Amino acid sequence: MSEEMNLGSNHEFQEGDIVKGVAAQVDEKAVTISIEGAPFDGILPISELSSLHIEKASDVVSIGDELELMITKVEEENFVLSKRKVDALKAWDKLEEQFASGEVFEAEVKDVVKGGLVVDLGVRGFVPASLVEDHFVEDFEDYKGKTLTFKITELDKEKGRLILSHRAVLEEQKASKKKRVLDEISAGDVIEGKVQRLAPFGAFVDIGGVDGLVHISQVSHDHIDDVSTVLSEGQAVKVKVLSVDPENERISLSIKDTLPGPWSKVEQEVTKGSVLTGTVRRLVSFGAFVELFPGVEGLVHISQISHKHINTPHEALKEGDEVQVKVLDVNSEEKRLSLSIKELQNNPEKEEEFDYELPEETTGFSLSDVIGDKLKGFTNK
Numbered sequence: 060m061s062e063e064m065n066l067g068s069n070h071e072f073q074e075g076d077i078v079k080g081v082a083a084q085v086d087e088k089a090v091t092i093s094i095e096g097a098p099f100d101g102i103l104p105i106s107e108l109s110s111l112h113i114e115k116a117s118d119v120v121s122i123g124d125e126l127e128l129m130i131t132k133v134e135e136e137n138f139v140l141s142k143r144k145v146d147a148l149k150a151w152d153k154l155e156e157q158f159a160s161g162e163v164f165e166a167e168v169k170d171v172v173k174g175g176l177v178v179d180l181g182v183r184g185f186v187p188a189s190l191v192e193d194h195f196v197e198d199f200e201d202y203k204g205k206t207l208t209f210k211i212t213e214l215d216k217e218k219g220r221l222i223l224s225h226r227a228v229l230e231e232q233k234a235s236k237k238k239r240v241l242d243e244i245s246a247g248d249v250i251e252g253k254v255q256r257l258a259p260f261g262a263f264v265d266i267g268g269v270d271g272l273v274h275i276s277q278v279s280h281d282h283i284d285d286v287s288t289v290l291s292e293g294q295a296v297k298v299k300v301l302s303v304d305p306e307n308e309r310i311s312l313s314i315k316d317t318l319p320g321p322w323s324k325v326e327q328e329v330t331k332g333s334v335l336t337g338t339v340r341r342l343v344s345f346g347a348f349v350e351l352f353p354g355v356e357g358l359v360h361i362s363q364i365s366h367k368h369i370n371t372p373h374e375a376l377k378e379g380d381e382v383q384v385k386v387l388d389v390n391s392e393e394k395r396l397s398l399s400i401k402e403l404q405n406n407p408e409k410e411e412e413f414d415y416e417l418p419e420e421t422t423g424f425s426l427s428d429v430i431g432d433k434l435k436g437f438t439n440k
Contacts, residue, residue, distance in 0.1 A: 080101060128141060190226045385403055
């Protein structure tokens with residue numbers, strides 16, 4: 060940058076000089092500048108006021124404003140001046156330092172143009188649409204006038220190229236939060252989170268700058284085939300940390316482990332001797348597991364399936380059968396229910412033991428009485 064000259068009546072003004080002047084007249088497309096010690100005034104075209112597009116000079120300059128300017132051309136009894144070039148000279152040194160250090164700084168969005176945003180940093184900075192946010196934005200009109208944080212991603216002083224990114228700042232912030240969360244949480248912690256995204260295999264939950272996965276099997280005590288029937292994006296949830304893998308940045312979470320277990324009310328709702336309806340879920344060599352409530356299964360031992368002798372439960376039942384069972388025993392601490400199907404069925408063998416012909420009901424008189432009456436009739440003849 061040329062040194063600012065000490066202006067005097069004997070100074071010869073040349074192109075490239077940096078001078079100070081005062082706005083003497085402000086027109087729509089130019090500003091007349093009075094320069095101390097100069098033999099005549101200078102003209103500051105609206106195009107040289109700023110690196111940004113300006114509609115009217117009066118939008119940025121008022122009469123009496125003192126400006127630092129560069130003489131770009133000396134004409135007969137006139138100077139052509141530029142504020143934009145002075146601003147750029149001052150700006151590039153600072154921008155190069157910020158670029159080298161990776162400094163994050165704030166700046167106001169001056170304009171929204173096709174393909175991105177424009178920022179005035181003494182030189183025109185451009186923010187491509189892909190570098191504005193870390194998510195898709197359909198309309199950027201609301202960004203004009205906003206103050207955002209930026210990093211410089213590209214800088215070429217010779218070509219006047221300056222590319223900024225707000226997205227890079229957001230990604231760094233997320234990475235920092237993620238590391239902090241991974242360092243602080245541990246298996247067994249119960250924390251608040253927000254559902255970020257649903258997938259066929261589960262839900263991703265934000266727990267403070269990092270997403271953890273709640274597998275579909277950990278969403279509810281009930282069996283579910285579609286996560287969206289239970290959760291929605293943006294929903295606040297409480298989760299339990301199952302495991303943390305800092306190296307691979309993976310966190311496994313559970314929602315169902317923070318909910319009352321299905322066995323919590325079994326002792327109150329299921330009593331010995333009660334009759335319930337359930338569904339056969341699994342058949343094993345020693346019996347059948349019948350689901351009475353979501354997450355609550357009881358065992359019907361093979362000896363309690365039928366009064367008839369069976370070699371395997373498959374002879375009498377199949378998975379998916381709906382059956383009535385009688386509760387033989389309840390042990391909620393060990394989460395065990397003993398059930399019986401045959402207790403609700405008639406025993407054919409016992410029925411046969413009692414299957415005999417009852418004697419005819421007596422009429423109150425005997426056959427001899429009838430014959431005697433007839434004989435009496437013959438005797439009387």
